[in-house]
Amino acid sequence: MKLNDTIVALATPSGAGAIAVVRVSGPDALKIVAPLFKAKSKKPLEEQPTHTIHLGNVIDGERTIDEVLASVFRSPRSYTGEETVELSCHGSPYIQQEIIQLLIRKGCRSAEAGEFTLRAFLNAKMDLSQAEAVADLINSENAASHQMAMQQMRGGFSNEIQKLREELLNFASLIELELDFAEEDVEFANRDQFRDLVSRIQTVLKRLIDSFATGNVLKNGIPVAIVGEPNVGKSTLLNALLNEERAIVSDIAGTTRDTIEDEMSIGGVGFRFIDTAGIRETKDVVESIGIKKTFEKIGQAQVVVYLLGADQFQAQGSRFKIEIEKIKNRFPQKPILIIANKVDRLSEEELENLKSGLEVISNDSERSQYLLLSAKTGTGVEELKDKLLDYVNTGALRNSDTIVTNSRHYAALLKALEEINKVEDGLNADLSGDLLAIDIRQALHHFGEITGEITNDDLLGNIFANFCIGK
Structure with a gap:
């Protein structure tokens, strides 16, 4: 690309909106825009000082295209370090394109991706790492x-x-x-x-x-794998966290055949929740592929949430323990949060027995903890969010470290x-x-x-x- 000509582009998202901003930058920015701008004040645009805004019309010959605000930024006191004019027009896609095409006919070139920031870098307005931070x-x-x-x-x-x-x-x-x-x-x-x-x-x-x-994980979102046997409420938990019906909820075991991902912010930190296929022995070929993907997602996750049915614990507690140990042995460094879901179905006595059993399973306090929860009623969901934040090292972020x-x-x-x-x-x-x-x-x-x-x-x-x- 040539970097000594004058470029133009839409600086706001394309499509209809209240306003749009057309940005022009280069040595001839004011020279090109000024004849096309008729100020309400009658003052010539090319004579105006830097960092000033002017109300007027963009005209093409005798035709008025739109009433706009023209912002003037003179070199070197602009984002790019060059002469810059920004035209704030009404957000009609037709108006946007009419103004841009007019400017191109009068001598501007359509900007390439990132070219305004590239010129800012080349004109020493920022270094390369700062330019990348803009994106x-x-x-x-x-x-x-x-x-x-x-x-x-x-x-x-x-x-x-x-x-x-x-x-x-x-x-x-x-x-x-x-x-x-x-x-x-x-x-x-x-x-x-x-x-x-x-x-x-x-x-x-x-x-x-x-x-x-x-x-890297804070930038892209903390991946959290929600795993467990079929029909223990993984999809319901995902929906409760996201406050929407994102995943299919059914009483039929094996409903989730593939991984489902969605994102949310907790305490200002992004989390990517991955609802995986239930782990169990199956002859269903499609479901087997989903279970294989589950272990792949566990490998990619920063935190593993193992979900079990609280109402099934008394009869199947030993099997849950074996499954959790299997994950611990396969991924020895990953923190595991054991969640007993559907606690709303338990009596007080059953609840106490559940707590005792979970304390035995989660005997490694550094790597695994347990939490009682009801995804259906929302009980324990906020506590889950707090525990997930505890797993994230945000100390450097809080201290404004680099x-x-x-x-x-x-x-x-x-x-x-x-x-x-x-x-x-x-x-x-x-x-x-x-x-x-x-x-x-x-x-x-x-x-x-x-x-x-x-x-x-x-x-x-x-x-x-x-x-x-x-x-």
């Missing part, structure tokens, strides 16, 4: 993903990386300087201070790398740590400065990949292709 912010669906995107867009992540890169660059410069005075055998870079810096960089990198496990959510950043951090470890090994082996400089340059390269100081057209194309057109 995450647009796609955020809960408080957690919104908070992480905002923190990254404000530069929290890139500031940490930039600070480390600058300190490492200073030492790299001193070591490179030593190479110019190799015959004099002088040492400009204090090796003890350099070891301290390498140790600090390793600590920060490891913390950021470890945060990816939390950030959390890595982008797989590209994660890969670059891993490579940077690998190179920094080589630098440490070189220092311990008392390697010469020229050999140390090789690994330092590689570490600096991977830091630069994150912030965009080192990039290429293919990388930029892949990143911004995932943006919407008007951003």
Whole structure:
């Protein structure tokens, strides 16, 4: 794409609405828009100062297309760093297209996906990690993903990386300087201070790398597998959590033949609930496939909710215990929340016996807990939500720590740590400065990949292709 022309796109979602915003950016933005805009104040648009809004009509010759508000942002004080005009028009799809087509006829080009944000990056309005956070912010669906995107867009992540890169660059410069005075055998870079810096960089990198496990699931939603034997109320529980009839509920065992997924926000954190086929011995080929998928979903889940029928516990408690142990042995690291459903059917005595039995089954308090619940009446549903939140590591989120959510950043951090470890090994082996400089340059390269100081057209194309057109 050419980046020195003037582009136009709809900056609001397509379709009918109360208003729509047509964004124009580039060196000739005001020059193109001004003749098409007749201000109520009679003042020429191209003479107006930055960050001002003007009421008027968009005209095509003698024809008035719409009454609009024109917002003027002059370079470099705009989102893209270029001359920018935004036309807020009425939200008719016909009006939107009429204005866009008029602007194209007068010299604009239709913007590519993410081209406005790409220009903001190229014009140093933000670094690459902040630009990627814009896409995450647009796609955020809960408080957690919104908070992480905002923190990254404000530069929290890139500031940490930039600070480390600058300190490492200073030492790299001193070591490179030593190479110019190799015959004099002088040492400009204090090796003890350099070891301290390498140790600090390793600590920060490891913390950021470890945060990816939390950030990735918070960004995409915590997967929770709801498992158990057929007809114990898994679909009813899913409907109770979602407050809608999402899953089929029936007295016939084996109704759920495939996994059903839906999402909801609990305490600002997104959860993806997976209602799986019931686990049991069956000769039904279709149901057998569903049960196989159940174990696959357990493997993908962060938390397993094992649902059993409270009214069946007295007769089948030992079988429930075997099934739960089977899951524990197959997935030893996964937390399991054992839920006894349909407690509304039990007497007081039966309820006490149930509690005693569940305490025996959930004997590993770190990995498994139990909860009494009635999906039908809603009893215990809120307590279930609280327990699910307890399983999620949101401490870093609450403390506004930097959390890595982008797989590209994660890969670059891993490579940077690998190179920094080589630098440490070189220092311990008392390697010469020229050999140390090789690994330092590689570490600096991977830091630069994150912030965009080192990039290429293919990388930029892949990143911004995932943006919407008007951003």
